[in-house]
Amino acid sequence: MTLHLPDATGALRAYTPRTGPSTVAAGSAPLASRVVLAAAHVVADPFADVSPDSPAAVDWDATLAFRRHLWSHGLGVAEAMDTAQRGMGLDWAGAAELIRRSAAEARASGGHIACGVGTDQLASHTASLASVRAAYEEQLALVEETGAQAILMASRALAAVARGPEDYLQVYGHLLRQAAEPVVLHWLGPMFDPALEGYWGSADLDAATDTFLEVIAAHPDKVDGIKISLLDAGREIALRRRLPRGVRCYTGDDFNYPELIAGDERGFSHALLGIFDPLGPLAAQAVRVLDTGDTKGFRALLDPTVELSRHLFQAPTRFYKTGVVFLAWLAGHQDHFAMVGGQQSARSLPHFARAYELADSLGLFPDPELAESRMANLLGLYGVTR
Template sequence: MTTLALPRPDGTLEPYRMGPPADLPTRAAPARARRAYAAAHVVADPLADNAPGAPARLDWDATLAFRHRLWSLGLGVADAMDTAQRGTGLDWPATRELVRRTGAEAAACGGALLCGVGTDQLDGPPTHLDQVTRAFEEQLAVVEEAGARAVVMCSRQLAAVARGPEDYQRVYGRLLDQVRQPVVLHWLGEVFDPALRGYWGSTDLDSATRTVLSVIHEHPARVEGVKLSLLDAEREVALRRALPEGVRLLTGDDFHYPELIRGDQLGHSDALLGVFDPLAAVASAALTALDEGDPERFDALLTPTVPLARHLFTAPTPHYKTGVVFLAWLAGHQSHFTMVGGAQSGRSLPHLVRLFTLADRTGLLPDPELAAGRMGRLLALAGVGR
């Protein structure tokens, strides 16, 4: 077994023996019992000037190869969203190119694809709602022209200029009136982005929920589903039960996803999860178990991943993307640990060490020797053992 010395919280070193990778079946067909999308990260060009505030430069071959991996496991891809560093390094020109390239790849292989529509191309804070609406419309056109289905993401710019629920209803109403096909609405909580505090016109979540439901009830044929990312399982279940018939709840709860996807006698959530990026193989196997009528195996596969997910998304939660890319590097899905915007510095070494051990114990590292070698190089760079 592969062994390496890892630092403990007190700064001393102790030997750590890695376990075997999980032996998981692979699948090519999408799940039948649930719709499931992995929100995918992007792979930066390690030789480009991906410094904070600089234009994002991507390794397109590696970025698209990772999306093909997700499709090969039967998962859909949710692209150009929070996990892809929207608002934290991935600017609009790079996002637009990402949508176009991923759209072409999805069309070629028949992969399911959702893409985020936002307003982050605006320079500076808007002064009126029409600016926000036009920004949404511009991005919607790009996504629809790429052949993808749209996820209407929460907008920092709308949160800054809206004065109450009526402004949200006005902007979303105008957008939904013109979509070519039904969209997914995204409610991202302030734990993921503090700039979204009071989204939907109120800091009271009951009031905000009423506004969301009002928008959906006014346009039920134009809303495919709602992705909820509040990390509040009870609130998600309540919203799920209040949705009009035919409108899906896609869980974005990276803490409670096993129970929400499994569901109960009154229904279940589908999935659109950032944590499914590193958990893709396990998620695929768990969804296969549900297709085969084996919820106990679903639980046995997915529930042990929750400690890793909770560590990955620990506060400050917006930095979870650093852990996602770190795990992709350890697993051999990319050749380096570099991110756009210099975001690889978003987590501490102790955090990453803990993430390494949790990934190993969950069987997520397909090549333990490769993972150990890369972890060892990161530790050496930090001066550990010298």
């Protein structure tokens, strides 16, 4: 079958999908040389009678099945993170239920899970430092009760009320002192969430980095690692080299992840990435190659995926979740293309068409004919005839 895909100008061009099975090798052996977590999406309930302002209606069976899919390939799951639409369709009540259910599933499956701790039960404009601390504490307690590792996410409310670096030092120091186990600290850049501009008390990234490192240096035994999502490989490498011994760097750079994970003579990054939701099996395959010491083979597998990742994460970057869920639908991980909060409308048909073409060329779809059929259906809904 030939599909007619719209390009960025709106013009249609013929595209012949690939045939045959996926090129991704199956594998379930544990990953050895890197800790790799995929930030996983949630599957909406398409039959729920909700509006974009309603609490999220989640298809729990499909959502948990996708986590089992990631664990089956040896990956860990980063739960209730930005990819799960925290603050963009999934509220704290929904996130709390997601954490409980996924942590229980992880225990049953023997999978690695780490969960996001934030302050999204607060309205940023009414928050205070005291309420931010209390909100973080509530979420940290829930995650620790489930037995999952905690990821201290960047807080919109803290960004709104903090007067300077000293407030970040105070809040994070308070949380780290009471954390039962070492946590991951998450620095999410404003390209992912504009409300986080000036995080760590300064819009100057060098000054913000110094404050971030000061938090870690004061409590190195309570910090398992940092997850940095600034889409700047040079800045991540420089920060990675300044971390105390034993503190990991988890790359959140969906533009430059192959080189950062591969590393250099002075170190490497582990991974906590939204792009590893659609790339999960291929990412696991690549890291298993890296486990053998074959950096060139690792790069040969993962470098070709960067074009797809940069496409999905193009500005406005915060809408990358739409492309992630779109690819999950094409790959057969869910029966529909609906998202909580109605976010399936956040990208254009040309954007979807290019995402399909890139993913198809990489051999990501377990059933290329299913992906082709679903892409044809979407094109038809937009009025494209074969």
